[in-house]
Amino acid sequence: MSVRIEGIHELLNDLEQRLGQKRMQQVSDTALKAGADVFVKELIYQIESAGDKGYAKGYTVDEVTVTEPFDEGGVRTIKVHWRGPHNRYRLIHLNEYGTVHNPNPPRKGRIAKALKNAESAYREAIAKAVREGI
Numbered sequence: 189m190s191v192r193i194e195g196i197h198e199l200l201n202d203l204e205q206r207l208g209q210k211r212m213q214q215v216s217d218t219a220l221k222a223g224a225d226v227f228v229k230e231l232i233y234q235i236e237s238a239g240d241k242g243y244a245k246g247y248t249v250d251e252v253t254v255t256e257p258f259d260e261g262g263v264r265t266i267k268v269h270w271r272g273p274h275n276r277y278r279l280i281h282l283n284e285y286g287t288v289h290n291p292n293p294p295r296k297g298r299i300a301k302a303l304k305n306a307e308s309a310y311r312e313a314i315a316k317a318v319r320e321g322i
Contacts, residue, residue, distance in 0.1 A: 215321030217257040220266040222317040223310045224254045228268060230306035234298040247274040
């Protein structure tokens with residue numbers, strides 16, 4: 189079942205005229221940061237709850253990084269990725285999907301599970317931040 193919402197563009201244009209473009213961007217940035225915090229907490233929980241099987245040192249959790257909001261293709265965006273001295277970004281896809289030699293690693297599917305579990309809390313955090321900002 190799908191839902192079609194009409195009038196969103198008119199609402200956004202009206203808010204932008206009332207508050208100004210700069211203020212709307214500030215509200216959007218605050219909402220994106222709040223949503224990213226919710227997602228990162230769930231992501232870290234999922235990674236830590238997978239168990240270590242004797243080889244985990246915590247680098248995957250330590251290197252989770254959230255960017256500042258930026259424009260990408262005319263849309264305000266924030267990215268969650270891995271950056272740090274241990275170069276975990278090279279291994280995250282192997283943990284998420286497995287390999288030919290290890291098709292079921294202990295953390296397989298944890299990012300997807302975090303996305304699914306955090307979806308409603310993410311939406312609530314965004315809505316709350318927008319309500320407070322306006």
